[in-house]
Amino acid sequence: MTCLNPRKTCENAQYDLNCKGDNVDQVGNINNIVINDNIPTCYKCGSPLLNTPKINTSTVYFNTNKTEIDASEAAKVMGNLSSLLSLMENLTVASISMGSVKGVLKKIQTESEITTSYFIYSSDTGIGVIQDLDELMNYNNTFSIPEEAAKKALNQSAGSAFMGVFRFPNMSKDAENSMVLNDEVYAIEMGTQISNLSENISLTFKYQDTTKIHVCHSWDGSGNRPNWTTEGCSTLEGINNVTCQCKHLTFFAVLMSPQVDSIGQTDLTALTYITYIGCGLSLFFLSIGLFMHFLMRRVKATDSLRVLINLFVALFLLNVAFLSNEYVARAKDDTACKVMAGFMHYCLLASFNWFAVEAFHLCLQMAKHSITIKHYMIKISVFGWAPPALVVSIIFVLGKYGEQTIKTESSNVTMCWILDSNVHYYVNIGYYCLIFIFTFSTFIVVLRWLSMLKLSKFNEAGKVKRSGTATSDITTILGLCCMLGITWSFAFFSFGAMRLPSYYIFTILNSFQGFFLFIYYLKASTLFGDSVPSEESDTTEETVTENPYEDLPTEDTKKII
DSSP: OOOOOHHHHTTTOEEETTOOOTTTTSTTOEEEEEEETTEEEEEEESOSBOOOOEEEOSSOOSOTTSSSBOHHHHHHHHHTGGGGHHHHTTOSEEEEEETTEEEEEEEEOOGGGOOOEEEEEETTTEEEEBOOGGGGGGSSEEEEEOHHHHHHHHHHTTTOEEEEEEEEETBOOOTTOOEEGGGEEEEEEOSSOOOOOSSOEEEEEEOSOTTEEEEEEEEOSOSSSOOOBOTTEEEEEOSSEEEEEESSOSEEEEEEEEOOOOBOHHHHHHHHHHHHHHHHHHHHHHHHHHHHHHHSOOSOOOHHHHHHHHHHHHHHHHHHHHHHHHHHHHTTOHHHHHHHHHHHHHHHHHHHHHHHHHHHHHHHHTOSSOEEEETHHHHHHHHHHHHHHHHHHHHHHTTOEEEEEEEBSSOEEEEEEESOHHHIIIIIIIHHHHHHHHHHHHHHHHHHHHHHHHHHHHHHHSSOOOTTHHHHHHHHHHHHHHHTTGGGGGGGGOSGGGHHHHHHHHHHHHHTHHHHHHHHHHHHTTSSOOOOOOTTGGGOSEEEEOOGGGGTTSHHHHHHO
């Protein structure tokens, strides 16, 4: 006699497909416990999948002579799935076969019977409806459709609701000839428009190729070929599997791209510490600069100082947004993450704009003739702060902000940022390239102007006291680089052998940018400044910038250098 606990013995029971009995259709019912050599083994009878009768459609939907499935024909088939309901007659669930395209069609009858539906795919069984959820992990591809989607379909279809899950192997490629995981595309259809779900549709795919980046995409079925987009779907990477969480029904696929060399964990840790220390110091010194400007100034600020303070504000907000970004991402609040991503993007674009304003202001001061601009500060303030708000608003409405994962060798880091890489390249990198051309050109001209100014003084004085000159020059050049955003250009060198060094240089210079600007503010804030305005100039509506060349022989000019 052998004593055993049936519950414990049958915790990991396997299915016996050859087992027959009265309770075969009852999922999870344990039918047999076999004891061999005092070792008990528990079996479940039948299959974890729901028994679905097969229906072969007589209509030829796809040209069997072609090696690939035409995407436009696939879209037409999914749009006309309701015509197949008549073939099911009294069946609730049926397996549909259309040549190499196979799937499952399930009727949605009453709201009280609606639950989350689970489907699987394997090469042995095809697409099936799974009832024993403990067996989900044993299948390569699994799908779940929340009850919210089924209830919406039932309410919008006047009682003839259904859900269809179909697999399209070897579908025609998109314009970029993108690589599709396992060369298979899945489509989920309910006969009506289903979108903006609060509960995500989940699709999980296992894979063996770990040398590729896997990203979830969807296609709305329009056009003659797929136009894949990440909009409405998020990608969750696991260990040799990827999960797509989507808020709408359509065609789904996982596109693959070559793996970009990830950052080593040691380098990532070092860069993270540098970033947090640098941004913390920048915040501290930018705060002091703003405090000195708004609360402790004893004279009226010049236009040069006002422009610099606006740059201080933009960088201060950018540092605050960056330091708090990861904490918001960890909260897993989708709305908060989108708002944080939009706010940080706004601060970044505003900083770029104020780099350009600084360059423009320097150009005005170096002009050979005095230039009068009415409402000068108002105009440059509008340029500095308004356009980024418009750009961010458009991107936010398009739904391009969200949670993004940065992969490393041993872990992943999440942050709230732009989800579409094309938006990042065009809006951020493309725009900064234009800003950089202007600011770098101004930087070269300013350096030449400084050299001429020093040479003029040297010729007039006959000799110059050299103590401290090198330190002053370095401070001036570094301050100009930070003030004009030249340090951000090191991102252009993040390729090949220069990739890792450029990361360190970029991180150090830009995370400490606020600190460097504050030092420059203390030591050389009057280098290009206007003369302090009088009480009368405070009431005028125009700003006059003076030509430095005209003042070279004066004592005032000599005090500047």
